[in-house]
Amino acid sequence: MKPKIYFETNPNIYKHWELLIEDSCAFLIMKVNEDAGFFEGYKLKLNSYDIGVDIELxxxxxxxxxxxxxxxxxxxKSGNDKAFCAGANIKMLASSDHAHKVNFCKFTNETRNFLENSFKESSQFFICLVEGVCAGGGYELALACDHIILVDDGSSSISLPEVPLLAVLPGTGGLTRLxxxxxxxxxxxxxxxxMEEGVKAKKAxxxxxxxxITxxxxxxxxxxxxxxxxxxxxKKADNLVGIKLKNIQKNNVNNENVIYSTLSVIIDREKKSATIxxxxxxxxxxxxxxxxxSEGDQFWLLRCARELDDAILNLRFNELEIGIIIFKTYGQISNILSYDKIFELHKNHWFIKEISFFWTRIFKRIDLTSRTLISLIEPNSCYAGFLSELIFAADRSYMAEGEFEEYDDKEASIILSxxxxxxxxxSNDMPRLETRFIGSPEQILLAKQNLEKHILAQEAHDLxxxxxxxDDIDWDDEIRVFLEERSSFSPDSMVGLESNLRFPGKExxxxxxxxxxxxxxxxxxxRPSAVGENGALKKYGTGNKGQYTKERT
Incomplete structure (x- = not known):
């Protein structure tokens, strides 16, 4: 049984990276401990990486x-004398199940995008200093930076050798970024x-x-x-003081429940669903x-963001049979709206900007999560402003209409901002509402006319x-029927369906x-050419070349 993957770490316990701050410069030194692979059965030689290395990054x-x-x-830069980075560890990939390969590549892609957007969002310019071998995912890490320096020493080189060596593709954005x-x-x-061997300084x-090159x-x-x-x-004149990120507050009650300070995750294994x-x-x-x-990492917007991010990643990696994520919200909608106004009120302050960018990344991570996403809007819900993005990220949303006796005759509402x-x-550089109403700009204008208004179910449906x-008579039955139907479909077809429908519009x-x-x-x-018994991933390092099926599909 493979160990669970947890995403909390800090520089004091890094095994593979060293973070040094010198005035206005940060040095991220990749010094992978080859004996500290996340799973057993391989060594992280030549600064190759696995999920543990990327969690730290x-x-x-x-x-x-x-x-x-x-x-x-x-x-x-590298702290290894022999290589900058040899990419994702091949033996790790060869021994991993398909789900881990996919989730690993998705997480590394999200991390590269985070790094890549740092200059645009925070004016932090990333420079990759390549000395030694830089292959596969190592070069893809360099590609995500703003500037690549390659040492011209006759031996340092860059390559994307996945096709000739492993019969796979550069899986972390390499082809697209080229x-x-x-x-x-x-x-x-x-x-x-x-080219297996890659290229050196002048040709590069x-x-x-x-x-x-230098x-x-x-x-x-x-x-x-x-x-x-x-x-x-x-701007250096601001003399900004950073916010220390301490450990997330969470309590694993049992295998089904995780309780954080701002949210909870309840798993129903029979229904293959998780409710956040x-x-x-x-x-x-x-x-x-x-x-x-002064509230630091306990400021609610940041605290909730960190906890939601952790919850989504945990479901992705550790709960593969949970096919449906149900979003619910509880509490005073006016309090959520007051926090939403902070994004506008202090939009030029670095701390609020960083929190806003963080929420952008989380909503994108939700968009890219291979689970059915549904949002339930009940009388005690608090979907307002930024939190309403969960409604528009969902594959389907269900709203309670009219008064519900169990909620003291309150009515459900949504507030846009x-x-x-x-x-x-x-990821398509469009707001979710614009994506939702693609080809119908009049719908966006109608929605804008209802800013900061309590929108009840009938109007929300009309909009x-x-x-x-x-209504309260049909609510429970309709939700139950939907969950039963969704769970009866092929998980593979659901992933394909949802992924194709979530991103209309421009590429x-x-x-x-x-x-x-x-x-x-x-x-x-x-495919057998990569992962079959005689495939290239299986044969890598044995001295024998992989055997390929020759038909084109």
């Missing part, structure tokens, strides 16, 4: 954003991705695979010049920014904000990575 990037807001440049981000010619990208620069003797000068040129736009219930704060939000900052019209964009409305680099590239990779991960 995601944590480090998050801490740089929240704990060190004065940082304006982040240098990723063409869409670095604008590399398609034929040269084809050549590069079919000529083909735009890196930004700078001799080792000039490396420090090049690095200091780049930091000065590229990252000087971050978010509790509104007991009081309205503080208005003064100094009071907000400016947060629902552009603050929290999806297209919900899927169905039911972006993110939608290509999570849709097109990931879909092909996930298919290839099940």
């Amino acid at each position: 995601a944590d480090a990037v998050q801490r740089i954003r929240f704990e060190h807001p004065n940082v304006n440049s982040v240098i990723i 063409t869409d981000k670095r604008k590399i010619r398609r034929d040269l990208a084809d050549v590069f991705c079919t 620069k000529d083909w735009r695979l890196v930004d700078t 001799k080792k003797t000039s490396l420090n000068d090049e690095l200091n010049l780049l930091i000065k040129e590229k990252s000087s736009n971050k 219930s978010i509790n509104a704060p007991q009081e309205s939000a503080p208005k003064d920014i100094n009071d907000i900052v 400016n947060s629902n019209f552009g603050n929290f964009l999806m 297209g904000l919900i899927t169905f409305k039911f 972006t680099m993110e939608t290509k990575i999570f849709g097109r590239l990931s879909a092909w990779q996930n298919w290839i991960f099940q």
Whole structure:
């Protein structure tokens, strides 16, 4: 039985990374402990990585954003004498089940996107310093940075050797970033991705695979010049004080229940569902920014974000047979609205901006989670502003209509705010409401006319904000029938259906990575050429070449 995967860590217990802060520079040093693989049966040689390495990377990037807001440049480098990074560990991939391969690649993609957006969002310029072998996922990590420096020493090289060596694809955005981000010619990208040996300094620069090549003797000068040129736009006069991220408060009651300070997760194994219930704060939000900052990581918006993120990741990795996530909210809707107003009131303050970006990432993570998502809007719900995004992220939403005796004859309502019209964009760079009403701009205008108004079930249905409305006579039966029906369908077909329907509209680099590239990779991960008994992943390291099926499908 494989161990559960937990996502909480901190620099004091990192096994694979070292985080150093020097004035306005952060150094992320990759120094993978080869004997500390997350699972048994492989060694993390040559700075290769597994989920444990990437959990630490995601944590480090998050801490740089929240704990060190004065940082304006982040240098990723290797602490290994032989390699920058050899990519995802091959033996780990070969021995992992299909679900872990998929979830691992999805998480690493989300982490790369987080890192990649740091300059646009927080003016933190990421520089990747490549010395030694940089292969596969190692180069994909470099591609997510803003600038790549490759040492010209005759031996350092970059490569994406997955196709010729392993019969799979670069699964962490490599193909998409070559063409869409670095604008590399398609034929040269084809050549590069079919070369086992990769390329060294001059060719890498000529083909735009890196930004700078330098001799080792000039490396420090090049690095200091780049930091000065590229990252000087971050305001240093603010002398910002960061927010320490302490451990999340949660209590694992048993295998079915996890209780956090702002939400709970209740698992019903018979119905293959998990209910995430978010509790509104007991009081309205503080208005003064100094009071907000003084609360640190206990500020409700940040605390709830961290707990929801942890809950979603736990369900993704550790509860594979739970096919339905039900979102509920409880409490005073006015208190949620008061916290929602903070996003507008203090939109220029670094701390509130970081919390807003964090919620954007969480909503995206929910969008990309391969579970049926439903939102239930009941009389005691508190879907207002940003929290209403859970309604629009859902595959279906059900709203209680009229008075419910068990809720003291209260009626369910939804409140929209400016947060629902552009603050929290999806991977397609569109708000969820705009995505929902694609091709119907008049519906968006109608919704905007109802800002900060209590919208009851009939009007919410007329506005297209919900899927169905039911009164107290039909409510329980209709929800039960839906859950039973959904659980009766093929999980594979549900994943395909939901993933295809969630992202209409324009394509972006993110939608290509999570849709097109990931879909092909996930298919290839099940093909005999890669994972069969004589497939390339199984034969890697044995001295024998993988045997391929020759038909094209």
